[in-house]
Amino acid sequence: MLTLRTRLNLITFCAISAMGWCGFTAAVSGQEYLDLQKQVDESVDLRSNAVWLGGAPYDSTTLKRMQTRRAAIVDETRQAQFSDVLQAYSSRDDKMLRQRIANFMQHEYDISKKATIQVRKARETFLLFACMTAIVPLFGMFIVLLTVNSTVFHGIDRLSRRMMDFLADRYSFQFSQPDANELGDLQRTFNSLAQQVINTMDELKQLDQAKSEFLSIASHELRTPMTSIKGSLSLLGNGIMGKIDDAPLQLIKIAETETDRLIRLINDLLDLAKIEARKLPLASKWCLWDDTLKSTTTGLVGFAHNAGVNIAFDPSPGIEAFIDSDRVQQVLTNLISNAIKFSPRGSTVHVYTGQTKNGHLLINVRDQGPGIAPADQELIFQKFRQGATAENPIVKGTGLGLAIAKALVEEHGGDIGVESEMGKGSAFWFTLPKWRLADGQAVSA
């Protein structure tokens, strides 16, 4: 199969050649027509002169004029014939003159008759080829247009449809046999591009699979030894295996505290890895918002009591949120325990629920701590980033709590952030887009 470029060039070349040939033929036949017409005109002129000679008395001036006319005749036979007529005229022999004129007229008549037919033929040829000179390029253009339409535009349409198919459903994409032309080349390029994308996607899928397996194994292999260590230390430290002196007991308590910290870190890391790998499906359902808040604060009562901090929350009866309650409790626990950690003794951590401008549920956790410097306010939501540490850290953080909270809130379709001024405390907030009043009417989508 010819390439599109060759096809179009060939058609254009043929059309131009045909036009050139028609034009040339028209020019030749036009010239022929003019020549023949001149011959016919001359014949008419000479015949009228001969008739006039037959009817006029001899006159030397007339003879001279006719001789000049004869000299202008190109055709030799005709010139000889006309000479015969002039000779008879100058001899003043009427009979001979009539005879010669009759011969001349007969000869001219024959020539003229033939020429007239030729003239008509030449004229027809001229007109035919002149018309064709005009029509052939139009026809050529028509063919080019037809070819461009059927191959180029049709091919582009087909290719763009295939691209849309690929975009819509890249895994079941079927490659078609490309044509042997420029559009085929384009499709071949697109096919290899698509194949590359498909290969990359497959690789990513395999990587994802490997990541899941890793998480599952890591989870088990890290937690099992931690169970033994924590168990042993706890049984020793709590005197269940017999009384232990104060000095070794202190060491056991240190080991226990650090084991707890390591366990928190492992749990946080695995949680974050799962969220990032999207292996933590949310079990969302409609929950009474106050229940979620109450279970969280109840769980933190002991912690708050040790820190000498009160937790206060404004009840918001009748509000239901479409959430994975355990996961949102994890977010709340994170924010409230952070607030407790940074609060001075005797102060209160306030939790209150409101609405954003676009109608999402807005939860605020406000403390009376030292506040967070503007430069740290973005950083603290990143992994392993902590702002200024608490003056009296009750429980050391892992630096992952806010990163997990952010990931969980975003999984719920919400936002998270902080407003704070140095010396004036901090207010951590997050939003939940899906909530309603308990009568069942959805307040927001």
Added chain:
Amino acid sequence: MKILLAEDDHHVAVIMKLCLEKIGQHEVVHAEDGELAVQKAQSQAFDLIILDGMMPKKNGLIVAQEIRGSGQTTPIIFLTAKSDEPAYQTLGTGYIAKPFEPTLICARIEEILASAKGA
């Protein structure tokens, strides 16, 4: 209570046994893998069965399925490092996540059994 403890990790098993015997004053029978757990569960009567999630030969879920398949209604508590497995909730009476706080384990067991009775 007479408790069957199926746990393949020797160290975890020792600690669990200590907790249950020393703190809870329970009688503990230990099985090292899933197959032994099924055999012991079918040959003796227990008040409670504690199953590790991941064990050689038969994992905790399969053991629970076989015990339930033989018509026993003994409460089953899973001991697991992967608490987000939904089957632990449906097949067992409850679960204890690893790593657990050993001094609280008996209280946690009581809590699970009490809420199962209440439901």
